[in-house]
Amino acid sequence: MANDVIEALRAAVGAAHCLTGDAIEDRYLHDWMVKTPPGRPLAVVRPADTAQVSAVLRACHAARVPVVPQGGRTGLAGGALPAPDCVVLCLERLDAIEEIDPAAATMTVGAGVPLETIQQAAQGAGFLFPLDLGARGSCRIGGNLSTNAGGNRVLRYGMARDLVLGLEAVLMDGTVLSGMNKMLKNNTGYDLKQLFIGSEGTLGVITRAVLRLFPQPRSRCTALCALTDYDAVVRLLNHVRAGLGPHLAAFELMWPDFYQLVTSSLPALSTPLPHGHGAYVLLESMGTDPQADQARFEAVLGEALMSGVVENVVIAQSEAHVASLWSIRDASGELQRIFWPHAGYDVSIPTGELGGFIQACTRAVKKQWPGARTVFFGHVGDSNIHIGVKVDEEPFPEPDIDRTVYGLVRDWGGSVSAEHGIGVLKRPYLGFSRSAAELAAMRALKAALDPLGLLNPGKVLPEPEG
Amino acid sequence: MANDVIEALRAAVGAAHCLTGDAIEDRYLHDWMVKTPPGRPLAVVRPADTAQVSAVLRACHAARVPVVPQGGRTGLAGGALPAPDCVVLCLERLDAIEEIDPAAATMTVGAGVPLETIQQAAQGAGFLFPLDLGARGSCRIGGNLSTNAGGNRVLRYGMARDLVLGLEAVLMDGTVLSGMNKMLKNNTGYDLKQLFIGSEGTLGVITRAVLRLFPQPRSRCTALCALTDYDAVVRLLNHVRAGLGPHLAAFELMWPDFYQLVTSSLPALSTPLPHGHGAYVLLESMGTDPQADQARFEAVLGEALMSGVVENVVIAQSEAHVASLWSIRDASGELQRIFWPHAGYDVSIPTGELGGFIQACTRAVKKQWPGARTVFFGHVGDSNIHIGVKVDEEPFPEPDIDRTVYGLVRDWGGSVSAEHGIGVLKRPYLGFSRSAAELAAMRALKAALDPLGLLNPGKVLPEPEG
Incomplete structure (x- = not known):
């Protein structure tokens, strides 16, 4: 049976692109977050185009073999981890930029194009493709769309879904x-693309996109x-x-815990505003007219200072100054080094409630682990906050911290992701x-589009209770 | 059987809000486009809240009675027309504005709130709700979302789905x-709301929304x-x-056919730029700084004039002048009077192809009906063009014109809506x-969420072939 399907897969993609046994490189077995895969795949296949993707899926469907799609494997939740005896369907060879249409302001791409390649191609044609995140060089657009990636510019340009x-x-x-x-x-019937964006490869395999x-x-x-405090943040x-x-x-x-930690621990960072304030906000505008926009920006911040909404402000006066201010926010990338061991979270809370949530979360963590330290930072304009909780306890009580933080997120009507x-990591929550x-309803959709449950099994949807 | 379900509906919404027989007012029987309903409903029910909507649907589901949801019945495609012996589920009593959250920049509303009421409430709280269309006083937000309404500001703020x-x-x-x-x-599993936006009440009944x-x-x-021509339009x-x-x-x-028709036929309109040009574009920017924005706008248009992208330009210098320029574009509302009988179309074509499509469509129509006249106008920034085709023939050959226009839209890879x-009107296309x-795939979704096919039957999805 396994041999039959491997024969079919070789016929579909060519023997050179159907890897089995020891020929399967380690990189296909894990993502950036989960290093130990739950199982070893039967094969890794690397189709060259949509027709080959379709042939691979048909063969696996006929043989009742589960399939796990993979892009750049930079995910942080384990969505691309191989299931035992699955076929890993790697989209990396669908890497063509098919067209840039300047009149429509669109780019047509294969699912395997790296995000950074798309950004560069857009720039070369005089455009911006605004999706941006730390993994830009390794992640691929199919994975960005499957996970509805966010990143640094959501406030202005939206999530991957909006692009x-x-x-x-x-x-x-x-x-x-x-x-x-x-x-x-285009209002011609159901907007089917929405099903595949953000469903992490459980409903279908994205092969191409118009961006x-x-x-x-x-x-x-x-x-x-x-x-002074979070109320002032909302006013600003x-x-x-x-x-x-x-x-x-x-x-x-x-949050002050974050600002103090990074500016004290990392000598390369300046401390442009003193410690001791109740909150720090990095803000940025992007426009079309360098001179008028800077004047406008300074006027708007001047009003905020005059009216007491902000206590102090530093406005960047050069590209180097911009980079130096951003390096404080981007120091979150150093937390693995300067704030370890910690558990990290990526949650949303309605913007108006975020200040109360931060206080409640800090209290709950410190009550349970009196020596605990926290850091809060994130995209508040998008209602998105990242949380780090450092507890010096052996073994590190990650499941207990998870339950505490996610329990509060539930109580505050927030999003655990x-x-x-x-x-796989957040399925229980x-x-x-x-x-x-x-x-x-999600299970009904899954059953409608993948009735045998073969596509990316064990991801996203928890087992039904009872 | 019919009596049983009516008893259940009376119990669900109260006798006063369950109309049958002659008590059913005429307004529940048609929309703005289709005046003759395909059938008479068994009852019209007006639930007061989500629980009552659920009770109505449960009762109809148990009795296998079809249900047609209705908002403001201002649709232009017949999506809210009663089916024979259905229950019309009217959402007009779900008309509460539940909350405006200034920090989250959201408004929580019932499905039955008129669009204009929402616009005014937003304005009263210092915000803008940007969805806008001619039926604003009569249409209701549930219908706007069910049909993924577009309108005048899509280029900047997106479709209803994006709001x-x-x-x-x-x-x-x-x-x-x-x-x-x-x-x-919020990336927690499948984005279920996308199923109900734009599916015209065939998958579920929208009861509340956060805008x-x-x-x-x-x-x-x-x-x-x-x-001079469409190429210049794309350059602009x-x-x-x-x-x-x-x-x-x-x-x-x-298009010149439209500009000449309305400025010649309507004495109230000025003719700010002479006839004879190859294309006319009305454009608008909205910003945050009246003085700087006007200077920027004039500079950008000045560049377009100097480089020959535009042949001539009139920039509005007062609110009255703005209104007078818009009145030319908005004269499309007068086409029923000055351009009759005509067939009207709302199609999309990729922006770069639109010029060629307009020429091909004009040629095809005039070849078939040598005396025909056309008008083309629309939201080209959104790739959306409206078409009017006037043919002096009795009886008016609307089905033939439909086939000609929609056939071209198909050949050009466009959208028939x-x-x-x-x-019901565009189902065949x-x-x-x-x-x-x-x-x-659309039918599979319909079967997953409404396996008995009772919700808004006969809408959107054509019967499967043969």
Whole structure:
């Protein structure tokens, strides 16, 4: 049986692109977060195009063999981990940029194109593709879309979902759903692409996409603000939303615990505003007119200072200054080194409630682990906060911290995954953010599109209770 | 049987809100486009809240009685027309604005709130709810979301789909799916709300929504441009996209046939630019700084004039001047009077191809009906063009014109419905824009969520072939 399907797979993609046994390289076995795969695949196949993807899925469907799609394997929730005796369907050879259409402002790409390649191709054609995240050099657009990636510019340009006009996906039975739409307005029946964006490869395999391109911004204005407390943060957010309008591109909160930790621990960082304030916000606008935009930015922040919304502000005066302010926020990348061992979280809470949540979460953690330390930082304009909890206890009590933090997220009506997805790691907590009726509806969709449950099994959806 | 279900409906919503026989007012029987309903309903029910909607659907599900949801019945495709012996489920009493959350920049509403009421409430709280269309006083938000309404500001703010963060919908079996999310980032499993937006009430009944609010713009700059041909229109579009960035709010093409017709036929209109140019574009930007934005707007259009992208331009210098320029574009509302009888179309074509499509469509129509006249106008920035075809023939050959126009849309890879939806009127043409595999996937979704096919039957999805 296993031999039959391998023969079919070799016929589908060519023997050189159907790897089995020791020929399977280690990189296909794990992602950036989970180093130990739950099982070893039967084979890794690397189809060259949509027709081959369809042939692979048809063969696996006929043989009842589970399939796990993979992009760049940079996920943080284990969504691309091989299941035991599955076929890993690697999309890396679908790496063509098929077209850039300047009139439609679109780029048509294969699922295997690395995000950074897309960003560079857009720039070369005089456009911006705004999706951006740390893994840009390794992640691939199919994975970005499957996980509805977020990143640094969601406030202005939206999530990955908002950057797609057309999509092609293949169902488990090999059916190709090709909806390579280039048009902003298209109300012809159900919007099928939405099913495949953010469902982490459990409903279909994304093979191609039509992406939206944007004009390149011509100005960038950046400031770091110090504020008394979270109420002032919300006042500042509304002030700059109104004053900067759609130019507002980033509104990043750094809680004092985070700001103090990174500026004290990392000698390369400056401390542009003193410790001791109640909150720090890094904000940025991007526009079309460098001179007028900087004047506008300074006027809006001047108003915030005069009216007492902010206590202190530093406005970047050069590209080097911009980089130096961002390096404080981006020091979150150093937490593995300067704040270890810790458990990390990527959650959302309605923006107005975030301040109360931070306080409640800090209290709950310190009550349970009196020596614990926390850091809070994130994209507050998107209601997204990242949390680090450091506890000096052996063995590290990660499951207990998970339950404490996710339990609070549930109580505050938040999301246990703002942008990283569910994969395998957050499966036990999906029910903290979604109702039983919603989970049942998700299972009904899964059963409609993959009735045998062969596509990326064991991901996203928890087992039904009882 | 019919009596049993009526008893159950009376119990669910109260006798006063369960109308039968002659008590059913005429307004429940048709929409703005189709005046003759295909059948008379068994009853019209007006539930007061989600629990009552669920009870109505449970009762109809148990009795196998079809249900047709209705909002403001302003649709242009017949999506809300009663089916014979159905129960009309009218959402007009779910008309509460439940909350405005200034920190999250959201408004929580019932499905029955009129669009204009939402716009006014947003304005009263210092925000903008940008969805806008001619029926604003009569249409209701549940209908706007069910049909994924478009309108005048899609270029800047997106379709109705893009303006929703959370949604509550009830399935045909009475299951309430409540996902009243307020957060921009939330990747917890499948994004179920996408199923109900744009599916015209065939998959579930929308009962409540969390809408996104935006800052009110503080500046508005408007201009009318004359150009040599469609190539120049695309060059201007790319020029203003780059120069005005996210402030670009409207880019409306008027083909010479349209511009000449309305400015010659309507004495109230001025003719700010002479007849005889190859294309006319009305464009608008909205920003945060009246003085700087007007200077920027004039500079960007000045560049377009100097480089020969536009032949002539009029920039509005007052609010009255803005209104006078818009009145030319809005004269499309007078076509019923000055351009009759005609068949009207709402289609999309990729922006780069639109010029060629307009020429091909004009040729095809005039070849078949030598005396025919056409008008082309629409939201070219969104790839959306409206078409009017006037033929002096008795009886008016609408089905033949439909086949000619939609056949060309199919050949050019366009959409037979840009923003009005499919309903009953465009059902025969859905297959012109979607593949057999896509239609099969839509049917699989319908079967998963409404296995008995009781919810808004006969809408959107064509009968499977043979």
